[in-house]
Amino acid sequence: MTAMKTTILCAATLACGAALAEEVRDYRAEAIAMMKRDFKTRGIATADRVHEDGLQAICNRTSDHPPKAIAERLERDQMESIKYPPDGKLMGDWKAGEKLAQSGRGMTWSDKAGVPGGGNCYNCHQIGPQETSFGTIGPSLYQFGKLRGNTPDVQKYAYGKIYNAKAFNLCSAMPRFGHAGALTESQIKDLVALLLDPQSPVNSK
Amino acid sequence: MKQRLSTLMAAAVMTAAFAVQAQQPMKKAPPPAKAAAPAKAKDGITAEFEKFREVLEEDNPAELFEAKGEDIWKHKKGPDGASMAQCDLGLGAGVVKGAYVQMPRYFADVGQVMDAERRIVHCMVKYLGYKEEDIRKQPFSNDSKTPDHVSVITYVAAQSRNMKIAVPQKHPKEIETFRIGREIFDYRAGPYDFSCATCHGSDGMRIRTQDLPNLRKPAEAIRAYQGWPGYRMTGGFMLTQQWRMNDCFRQQRFPEPAYLSDSITALLTYMTATANGQVYKGPGIKR
Numbered sequence: 001m002t003a004m005k006t007t008i009l010c011a012a013t014l015a016c017g018a019a020l021a022e023e024v025r026d027y028r029a030e031a032i033a034m035m036k037r038d039f040k041t042r043g044i045a046t047a048d049r050v051h052e053d054g055l056q057a058i059c060n061r062t063s064d065h066p067p068k069a070i071a072e073r074l075e076r077d078q079m080e081s082i083k084y085p086p087d088g089k090l091m092g093d094w095k096a097g098e099k100l101a102q103s104g105r106g107m108t109w110s111d112k113a114g115v116p117g118g119g120n121c122y123n124c125h126q127i128g129p130q131e132t133s134f135g136t137i138g139p140s141l142y143q144f145g146k147l148r149g150n151t152p153d154v155q156k157y158a159y160g161k162i163y164n165a166k167a168f169n170l171c172s173a174m175p176r177f178g179h180a181g182a183l184t185e186s187q188i189k190d191l192v193a194l195l196l197d198p199q200s201p202v203n204s205k
Numbered sequence: 206m207k208q209r210l211s212t213l214m215a216a217a218v219m220t221a222a223f224a225v226q227a228q229q230p231m232k233k234a235p236p237p238a239k240a241a242a243p244a245k246a247k248d249g250i251t252a253e254f255e256k257f258r259e260v261l262e263e264d265n266p267a268e269l270f271e272a273k274g275e276d277i278w279k280h281k282k283g284p285d286g287a288s289m290a291q292c293d294l295g296l297g298a299g300v301v302k303g304a305y306v307q308m309p310r311y312f313a314d315v316g317q318v319m320d321a322e323r324r325i326v327h328c329m330v331k332y333l334g335y336k337e338e339d340i341r342k343q344p345f346s347n348d349s350k351t352p353d354h355v356s357v358i359t360y361v362a363a364q365s366r367n368m369k370i371a372v373p374q375k376h377p378k379e380i381e382t383f384r385i386g387r388e389i390f391d392y393r394a395g396p397y398d399f400s401c402a403t404c405h406g407s408d409g410m411r412i413r414t415q416d417l418p419n420l421r422k423p424a425e426a427i428r429a430y431q432g433w434p435g436y437r438m439t440g441g442f443m444l445t446q447q448w449r450m451n452d453c454f455r456q457q458r459f460p461e462p463a464y465l466s467d468s469i470t471a472l473l474t475y476m477t478a479t480a481n482g483q484v485y486k487g488p489g490i491k492r
Contacts, residue, residue: 025381027381027384027385027387027388028388028392030381030385030388031385031386031388031389031392031468031471032388032392034385034389034467034468034471035389035392035462035468037466037467038462038463038466038467038468038469039454039459039460039461039462039463039468040460040461040462040463041460041461042460042461045395045455045458045459045460045461046460047460049394049395049396049458049459049460050394050395050459050460051394052392052393052394053394055398056393056394056398059393059398060391060392060393060400063391107395107396107397107458108455108456108458109455109460109461110455122413123412123413124412133413133414134411134413135410135411135412135413136409136410136411137403137404137410137411137412166398173403175396175397175398175399176398180396180397181396182396182397
């Protein structure tokens with residue numbers, strides 16, 4: 001990307017032979033090679049995690065702004081990989097969902113294998129009105145069900161978004177919890193209930 | 206000294222209070238929550254901590270570690286009689302004043318860019334006979350032990366107190382290291398698709414109540430330096446920049462970077478050179 005930009009600039013200016021030679025170096029590739037050397041498996045965090053997958057590579061190479069056509073194609077792929085519950089029920093228990101949303105556990109080298117992780121949701125989102133310690137990387141989800149309703153379509157959207165946020169927004173900051181195996185089907189259902197159940201404090205007045 | 210002790214004891218009491226609070230879910234009266242723009246909330250611990258940090262910083266609990274580091278730097282001898290007076294931190298053998306704010310830098314004797322922590326450990330192994338594999342066994346402090354190299358780092362850092370950060374970007378390797386560091390900063394991978402930039406790439410972000418500096422900006426990149434090494438309130442020991450990087454990679458759900466590795470030097474070079482020109486206030490206090 002940067003190399004390409006420099007080439008265009010250089011064609012216009014001439015006085016940039018040195019700059020071009022510098023920019024042509026692929027620092028990204030050097031950085032990846034360096035990380036592959038330096039990072040080691042610890043606990044469940046295996047060394048192969050520094051390898052980017054196809055979606056990560058596209059987002060990394062385009063500074064999270066892929067060309068529209070590519071983004072749409074890849075979002076479609078992500079969408080197709082979402083596994084909806086076979087029984088068609090998408091709402092679980094909002095109380096269990098609240099506990100999951102609170103928990104920041106999961107997938108780090110200090111987490112144990114086989115212990116179910118949490119959703120990390122409050123790290124990034126305002127959700128229930130009683131919790132004042134919430135992050136701001138994502139938008140507020142307070143009153144989510146009240147604003148959107150809880151029709152089958154909205155339930156499907158919420159389930160899909162938590163399962164694979166990238167199916168809707170390719171380079172979103174939000175993890176792909178179902179896709180990554182970070183949350184199970186029943187955990188995602190509980191989180192959908194937290195957001196959409198009319199009884200959930202998220203939707204209280 | 207008496208006054209220092211009393212402050213430190215107060216710190217110990219506070220530390221205990223933090224530890225207890227940290228275990229309990231915080232239940233506070235909810236402010237009116239708004240769906241659109243979440244109000245900036247600070248929990249009780251943060252507010253208390255910030256009040257206390259000012260009191261503590263006047264007295265500076267890091268001084269105990271500084272003193273120990275100074276003793277090692279000035280008096281300890283290696284097996285063949287060498288000492289840290291031979292250690293070149295970039296400004297000449299034995300020169301400590303101002304060295305901390307001018308690293309990472311290129312060191313011709315090793316043909317590499319090294320950050321302060323890496324260089325200091327290098328010297329302690331070379332001149333004082335410390336074993337690198339021992340240091341790697343416990344690179345970071347915990348409540349039972351603050352390793353010697355951490356005290357030396359604290360001493361060296363204190364000798365740059367109130368100086369301007371001036372990380373050199375002249376040698377081709379220094380420039381290359383900066384650019385690789387920038388790539389690592391933006392590199393998303395792992396099960397959560399996180400990069401440093403996910404949490405530190407835009408303005409005004411928070412995780413829970415912790416403010417996340419936008420480390421791409423000079424005015425906030427200073428936070429890669431400011432207060433590091435830092436005295437940890439909730440434990441009473443010193444933590445270094447290398448520890449901070451290690452723990453952020455843990456939160457990023459990455460595998461573990463080897464201690465003193467090239468990748469960490471590159472990241473530190475990127476962030477600290479971005480902060481060039483700003484004033485480093487010396488070892489600090491961290492929650």
